[in-house]
Amino acid sequence: MLILEIGEMMNRRKFLGLSGTTALVSAVGLPVLAHAKAQSKASDETEVVLQIQWLGGATMLISFDGVTFLTDPAFGVGEQAIVMPNPNEMFDLAKGPNLKPQPRFGVLPAFDLGTVTATLISHSHPDHFDAAAEAQIASDMPMIATNRDKQELASKGFSNISVLPWGEQMVFPTKSGQITITAVEAKHSENPEILKVLGPGNGYFMEFEAGDYRKTLYWTGDTFPVNDVMASVQAFGEIDVLIPHAGGVGSTGALGKISMDAEDVVKMVDRLKPKSILPIHHSTFGLFLEPIWKLVQAMDGHASDLDLIAEGSHILYK
Template identity: 80%
Template structure:
């Protein structure tokens, strides 16, 4: 199957009334100084990560309504030789309001349509600074974007802030535990962050679409202790021909056991029809775990002091 045919479709947009998700677990939302890591979840894999005057947008998917994203459907069976069925994926609520003009750069784990959709492509300026894989750099260039940095696994970028800096290291993201399916889905990035300003220091690992396989975990562990783990969940694909292509609750617990973060902020769940596993399963699985779990509503902001 041609990978481009499988991955090359993106969505259309339509308006729908907002349906808010409840806050299911602990989240700290306080008035804090700028030199504090703040994360606003906008749904799916889309976040605003803000620290000391710098704001990153992640995996922008802005589509709303019943046809929020039109994409190959990984949750249905199909002939791998012929390719998947194309199906609209609904967004169940509204896209939270946010200021795109405040974004310093956009970080993309990979460019599948639920991580960079047609609505985002239309709204984001063509000269927006973007960081992604070498493969997805070429995809974005063909879409007309011009300010793209490919960050290979193990390499870093440093962003100065008002009184400190943010260091970002790219790590592998393995979208499937099946080597043949992984070839179809292609390479992705996870990102390890270090936020420093004065006496403040926090680290964060944003997984991208990966599993806690040995190679990925070893590379992340080598970067040091993790204050905040941001895993992609949702159990996508378990009913389809590709098999599971995003973590479920058991995978996240495995990752937490191995990486031992202080807090866990799950994303990539609940927003779109694409996501199969309800987030309460992770809440239940983490109930007696030492790591704290922050499950927040779309549009909410969590701060790590």
């Protein structure tokens, strides 16, 4: 274990509070993404290595060989960091939940938005794309999302959104190699009726290649380790880094659990057998119910490394 300091019941738009064939989609075919150059501000180090900085919640910077991806940006701070429907309370499913401010318990770590090549969106619920991020991110920032979330983001004024359906790929050239991203279905609930309300989401399987270096990463998005999702991920082969969304959101509410808890993450680990696990989507906001120590306890004795990093810290996968 490595520990580093450093007939829908309601309308989805109302609930969110918002006004397979496999194909290779090269970045060459994407007008703006095609010209998303490897960042000149990248490290001067000659060693090519995958680096991840966790910024809290589901927000990360994933950097490799001059390309940086921002994930699910939530930048709000303070007691009212995110104002969103509260999934952790009981409510009338026909009417929907009440809006409730969700606090961020710490500060938003410092980072340079100017180094970001593109933003990956698992889904656009307010804790995954909040009002602060909406205000700070340029409207022409390249983004990758589901078709449904493209419509939500376009309504907010974002103009450079590429849809990546489940099973399809996109390739980003790097300084000396490439990053291949494949969209994977993310099931936000194990209850089919609740899943209709919450809408579709993406997970992403990523391959980082440059010279002799190769790493694979599976970022789950808000999903559960259900058979069809796990089977599609297993088809990719060995996983070096698993990044699961934890937190046990919704376990006290009318929707039921809508993000994994420790038991679910362990089921996923047992099925996928990744080399390393980097849990995110925990601890940052009041929204998250299950403390991360429960996952530490549940992973005791497992062969996979559990990498716990503080918000703002970086981890390298060599």
